[in-house]
Amino acid sequence: MELLNDMALFVEVAQTRSFRGAAAATGVPNSTLSRRISALEKAIGLRLLHRTTRKVELTEAGQVYYERCKRIVDEARIAHEQLGEMLVQPSGVLRASLPVDFAVIYMAPLIAEFAARYPGITFDFDLTPRRVDLVAEPFDVAIRIGELTDSNLIARLLARFSVQLYASPGYLERAGEPSHPTDLARHQCIGFPKAGKWALYRGEETVEVEVGGRFYVNSVGMFRRLATLDLGVILLAEEVAAEEVAAGRLRRILPDWQTRPTPVYALTETRLLPAKTQRFIEFLKERLGTKK
Structure with a gap:
């Protein structure tokens, strides 16, 4: 990088034919410019400039070096300017790992809105339940729900979702509606494998209840669907x-009780993000932020 900077300074001196003019253009003091060019000549082993009290001229070697360096410096400047344009209007392929059910049920409309806002971005989404390796695999970002295990990844909190109890009107008509969390022990409760106990909170009061049922699944979409088919009680953001509540297929029960809010994170391998990734994370935080 230091060599490229010195090349850029040499190009400026060669173009202005003056250390004073180059100093004014670059903001680098005249004495520093002279010292840096002298060090460059020493490193190359050839004199690049003829210096007199009145003017600066290129040597034969200096002319060859100038022609090569100017192209390199111009390419570097163009690359820098193009990256600046990407910050204004991000583009490229955004590769993201998303939770399957959350992406399909909730995030799809947000992604459509983001895509309309940034037409220069194309998308490559991985919706498998596996935990992708952001270091070894070419993903820009992973969205994760729930508390995180310790890692070297950069985690940005996007939101905290309130998780409530729901059941279908048909199930409640058949099994009765619980009036206290302890009543859940005699209900069919649908959840993730090894759910064991549900911890419910009302203000400062906490109740842990041992739950059970016939269905244990590792898919939010599946147990939401089973609940609409009158098969039991679920915990759901x-x-x-x-959507199911609005359609009358599910009803909130024990409205004064809930679980701890569930966090949603954006994970990246580095803090130095391309514009497409930065905008995506900012957009999700903006749209989900009211759910903290």
Whole structure:
């Protein structure tokens, strides 16, 4: 990088034929310019400039070096300017790993909105449930729900979702509606494998209840669907349940009780992000931010 900077300074001196003019153009003091060019000549082993008290002229070697260096410096400047343009209007392929059910049920409309806002970006989404390796695999960002294990990844909190209890009207008509969390022990509760106990909170009051049922699945979309088919009680983020509640297929129960808010994170391998990734994270935080 220091060599490229010295080449750029040499090009400026060669173009202005003056250390004073180059100093004015670059903001680098005259004495520093002279010292840096002298060091460059020493490193190359050839004199690049004829210096007199009145003017600066290129030597034969200096002319050859100038022609080569100017192209390199111009290319570097163009590359820098193009990156600046990307910040104004991001473009390129955004590769993201997303939670399967959350992406399909909740994020799809947000992604459509983001795509309309930034037409220069194309998308490559991985919706498998596996935990992708952001260091070894070519992903720009991973969206993750729930508390994180310790890692060297950069985690940005996007939102915290409120998780509530829901059941279908048909199930409640058949099994009765619980009036207290302890009533859940006698209900069919649908959840993730090894869910064991559900911890529910009302203000400062906490109740842990041992739950059970016939269905344990590792898919939010699946247990939401099973609940609409009158098969039991579920814990679900309000945002993910909203469509079913609006359609009357699910109803919130024990409205004074809820679980701890569930965090949503954007994970990246580095803090130095291309514009497409930075904008995507900012957009999700903006749209999900009211859910903190």
